[in-house]
Amino acid sequence: MKCGTLATLTAAIVLSVATSAMAVEGARAFFPAVEQERGRLVVHGATDVEAMEPLIRDFQSTATDVAIDYTDYVTNDLYRDADAACRKQENFGDILLSSSVDQLVKLANDGCALAHSSAETEDLPDWANWREEVYGFTFEPSVMVYHKDFVPPEDVPHSHGELTDLLRFKPDYYRGRIGTYDLRQSGIGYLLAFLDAQQASTTYGRLLESLSRVEAVLRCCNNAVLSEIDSGNVFIGYNILGSYAYAAALRNPKLRIVLPRDYTLILSRGVLIPKGATRPDLAGRFLDYLLSDRGQEVARRKAFFFSRTGPLPDNVDGPPKLIESGIGRPIRIGPALLAAQDQLQRSTFIDDWTRLLRGSAGGKTP
Amino acid sequence: MRREPSLFSRLVVRVALVLCGGATLLAVAAWYYARAAADDAYDRLLLGAAIQITANMTVDHGNLAVALPTSAFELLGLAARDRIFYRVIGPDLKTLTGYEDLQTDLDLTSARSAPVFLSARYRDVPVRVVVAARALSDPSFSGWSYVVLAQTTEARRALAGELTSRAMILVGIMSVLALAGTVLAIRYSLLPVSALGAALRARDPQDLTPVDVDVPRELRPFMASINHFMGRLDERVTLLQRFIADAAHQIRTPLTALSAQVDMLEEDEMDEVGKRHLGRVRKRVGQLARLTNQLLSHAMVIHRSDSVRFKPVDLSDIARKAFRAAVPITVDPDIVISFEAPPGPIVVLGDAVSLREAIANIIDNSLRHGTVSHLAVRVVGGDGRARVEVEDDGPGIPRSEWESVTARFVTSKTGEGSMGLGFAIAAEVASAHRGAIGFQEKGEHGFTVIFDLPAQVEGAR
């Protein structure tokens, strides 16, 4: 999903740059080969080109004859176009990147993916690999972000339950000051909410009730919520992807990040080589690079900040060992995500959610 | 002629064939059962998932609703690599959710009594399909709804493959062990055959006593046949020898009498013709006498070679005695007859009587058929051999006949009359003593017959 710029695009030849918070479909960036171009890799990504740029640049330093044509999509659009191309057996890019891994799983389930395996893919944990077709290449906890100036230390929630209780005890103070995704607009928002409901349905129900009571602010996307916090309109953001949150915190030190200590969903951004790829070889090389130690290191430092193996970034409040403690719950890339992708399920879930958050409390939308 | 394969290879090849056939059958069976087992295992998952989905069907305000449980997909996700297709069908047979093109040839109503499994293809891949039905009854809504749940078969095939290959490894190991065991068992079982063979090989060719080797029951008829045959052969040989000896003896007495009568004829009173006839009769009687003696002699050496234990004896001494016995006192005085032996004894392992008989026959033969004016008998030792050489200045025997004169009753065509059994006796004795009869052509010396034996080794005494 693409909601806005994550970082300033500096060096690339930008054909079209998304500047608005709203998704602009078809934003393209072209990265020419460092040397004589011998191959061109077409990447379709539902991930900001700014986040991907350091990775692309570093990849090109190892593959100097490869040019990369990057097109930015919103997750739902990426899925829709990829699905259509698959049905018609047409070409749609050489490699697809998306934070909505459930959509990539659906594509793979429908037979739209090419398998790829290599030394790099071997080392991946099971939850980040399905059928050697869909790989998770990032490690992005779903976090809570708060503004230090407006949230006193004793109010800082460290778990879903604490957030619920806070909103119950101080509803007036936080009324209209809690921000989260609007599920109707955000695929990743829906996925996180759906998985929240799966993880702890009671806790989730109570949290939803509290959010409704304090008339939570609903925004399309991570950056929209983060900018509301940045400006002080919203005090606490819920279910924000750690990478966006950390980028925002780097810009504004008053923004603080908390990883819930009861459980923290961890999203792994997915990558898939579509069946119609013209250069599956280059796609495989890029995929291997993304999964390699080098690619992971660049991602940790410049793009996504969290990593599967490294420590938590500085100034992040959370359990030190996310996976080992059992608090971190990686979203398993696998057929279980198909349940989230069921159209009936999705519409029912979103309808219920909307009815609860909108109908009774009439939460604000931009 | 095609070589008959050995018992061992016959058995091994046949057992190996049976094992191969068995292994193939087992492999097919293993594959079949593994497939069935894998299908059974994964069908349960599929059914479990379908039941979970039907269980989550609800009627909400007159509408059918279904919340697909994640757990159902997690259950199917146990087959980690398999893709999942599903379709929920309402009572109006319209697709409620899922893959609308997931069709089956099945009449959905048949799933009402129990879930139905079938194998099919969907999106060009083989899938296993379960159709489950649920009756919904609500005041506002009632009817049957269905879940069609399909799963690709990768995990099933992988499991079936793994089960099959493990079974095959076991079958393979068992087959190899069985074959190895069979090889050992056959080898062991055939040991008595080789033992019997070795015992027969090790036997003295003249030993016709029954073979006494412990053999398994299966070989006893075979051995009994051998022994029966040997017994008969022994009987025949004994009978023949006895017959020869008896016949020789029976002839002797009248022959001596005949010879006596001839001797008493008064030569002086005969005319020339009469004297000539008498000379011929005398000569023939002499031949007959000699042949008779040789027959007895032959029977004797054959008998002794079977029955007498060899002892160390001095060949010089034996040769000297044979020399004295063989050279008649009445021999033509113009013939120079000499005997030569080294001063010390020349020891051979043998039967003195047979050896003397053999040497005497050679000398006798030479005197009658060879010697003109010289006969020399020499005993020579050295190089581990002991030899008696009988040299005469006669015409000798042509090289082409050397081999045949040692056979019985062979007449040298160039010589006069029958050589009789002389050389046959000598050859028989020589071979019984692991020696041989040789000849040396006339050259610097006269024609020489060589009776050649291995000498007794000093240390072997």
Added chain:
Amino acid sequence: MRILLVEDTRDVGEAISRRLEKVGHTVDWQTDGQAAADILDFTDYDLVILDVMLPGLDGFEILRHLRTNRKTTPVLVLTARSEIEDRVGALDLGADDYLVKPFDFRELEARVRVLLRRRAGDPTNLIECGDLVLDRNSRSVRVGNREVQLKRREITLLEVMATRPGRVFGKDELLDHLFGFDDGANQNAIELYIGRLRKKIEGSRVRIVTIRGLGYQLVADDAA
């Protein structure tokens, strides 16, 4: 000489008797073994000729009986028995010689002569002259390891000359030694025997030299 013949076959007994009597021997012929044994108990003979297969007592029994009585009378055994060990047995029991039936009657006569001579005279067995050794017992002359068979008269001739080597013997003198004064032997016979002897001692350093007009001389070439 007095000879006991024990032989039950008429034809054979008759032939032997006649042949031996013809050369001047007295032959007592018995056909029964027991009778022969009885006779031997109280009569001495110069030679016994014994058939093995006999009615009454067999030849071996008689021989054993004779030898246990310490009689040294020479015995010539005649055998026709099919038992193969006969010949060995005969010698072991103390027979002096044996003949296997059927035999040559001249050979029998020759053997009888030898046995009787061995009995009568008891001459020095070995006479040496140069590298020649004359063995009267085995009727042979030895040069080194080689022994050459000699006839009775050849032995006598060689013996006469060898006892006095170097001496010249006239033909008449030698004729006397060989044949006595009877027989119609002439000097040609001496030349014949000398010729035979020369052949039989070939290879020796001892030579028989002819001295024309005088006779013969034995020369031992010790110097050669």
